[in-house]
Amino acid sequence: MSMKISVVGTGYLGVTHAACMAELGFEVIGVDVDPHKVRMLSEGHLPFHEPGLGELLRTHVESGRLRFTTDYEQIAEWADVHFIGVGTPQRNDGHGADMRYVDAAVIELATRIRGKALIVGKSTVPVGTARRLHGLIAATADPQADITLAWNPEFLREGYAVRDTMTPDRLVLGCEEAGSEAILRQVYARALDAGTPVIVTDFETAELVKVAANAFLATKISFINSFAEITETIGGDITVLADALGHDARIGRKFLNAGVGFGGGCLPKDIRALQARTSELGLTHTMGFLAEVDEINLRRRERVVRLSHAMLQDQLVGARVAVLGVSFKPDSDDVRDSPALDIAVRLFNAGADVLVYDPEGNKNAAERFPRLFYANDLAEAVANADLVLLLTEWAEFKALVPADLEQLVAARRLIDGRNVLSRSQWEEAGWEIVGMGQHYAP
Ligand code: NAD
DSSP states (O other), X not given: OOOEEEEEOOSHHHHHHHHHHHHTTOXXXXXXXXXXXXXXXXXXXXXXXXXXXXXXXXXXXXXTSEEEESOHHHHHTTOSEEEEOOOXXXXXXXXXXXXXXXXXXXXXXXXXXXXXXXXXXXXXXXXXXXHHHHHHHHHHSOTTOEXXXXXXXXXXXXTSHHHHHHSOSOEEEEEOSTTHHHHHHXXXXXXXXXXXXXXEEOHHHHHHHHHHHHHHHHHHHHHHHHHHHHHHHHOOOHHHHHHHHHTSTTTOSTTOOOSSOOOSSSHHHHHHHHHHHHHHTXXXXXXXXXXXXXXXXXXXXXXXXXXXXXXXXXXXXXXXXXXXXXXXXXXXXOOTTOHHHHHHHHHHHTTOEXXXXXXXXXXXXXXXXXXXXXXXXXXXXXXXXXXXEEOSOOHHHHTOOHHHHTTTOSSOEEEETTSOSOHHHHHHXXXXXXXXXXXXXX
């Protein structure tokens, strides 16, 4: 008989995981506390933008293999395996992760399961969480229940979520209890048969792999951006520098693009949570460098604001500024901790007349910042602009050529916050264009 799977929390991670599990042939029910989200998903509508996921969702909702509910009663006894993918956002009162949602999900399950079940954590959590939850399950579960716990961190990237889930770079299975590894090997049989590397380890290592990966990626981005600060001051070409560094196989070219920095629902809060957790463990200096990584990252936003002032000869108040991109990265409508949106808001607060356009992110941005103005398309955004800012590298923006904009704007000024346009091409067409890492002398 086919295994039955529940996925608790149907956000970016949870819906992707649920739809991919259905694609693999399992019967799946996704559970969320948000009834609006559950209603949409049950009708086959994806509440966010993610390439390929909408089709997968519709296919399996229609086939009946994928369902959604708000009712834990419906899944607790039904499923053999419960994946937990609820949020672990930054706490309001500090840098640590807010563990309320994970704890609540585990208690909801543990108090309802009567038979045998495996709970698998996928959320990104502070090291030590699985061991703590193990105790929580023991304290709250029915004595008749036979519940095991495993930790299986998720590495999917928004924009590539389906591909990353179906064909991951590696699988990390934190399995300490009898039987849990065998069940997870069954769940992931297709990827394992295709040769996906698998690391079976203890709870702590599994939790740490995820935060270590994100800390490394964030550090790599801030590393190149710290060199951008040098070339902005004294000259030099940051892209050539990154290319030359990237040829070194020990370093690699990926994540070495100077720009407006990282954002989103993961990297910023994960590096902060890691610092908070290591401090709790008494290791106050161990992750201290991540505070620098965070600061370098936030300074990129200031750089764009300062550059905007300078390029507009300190006449920012009332100037028309077109902001291209508000999602934290292309192919996503996620605006959580988005550098682009933050820059747009800072310029608005400084008195600029800001018009924002993102192919998918306008709606989410408008929910957070309704006072900003949002354009329906690129032409509307750049109409009569005194300055154009390219802040998220959507394909549509990367493909821009000067002729696309020059009849629309009021002045040929552009900040390339992602270093994706050909500077020489735009300069030849009479534009003042400044990229990240580029020395600017008005
Ligand atoms: P999200 O905010 O999009 O989704 C979380 C969902 O959990 C929401 O729909 C919320 O309503 C639901 N929820 C909250 N409490 C619940 C409860 N008690 N029971 C059921 N549902 C509940 O978050 P996300 O981006 O999907 O991230 C989830 C986790 O996955 C986080 O720990 C994140 O760090 C990690 N992660 C995310 C990504 C990504 O790219 N988004 C990648 C890897 C790991």
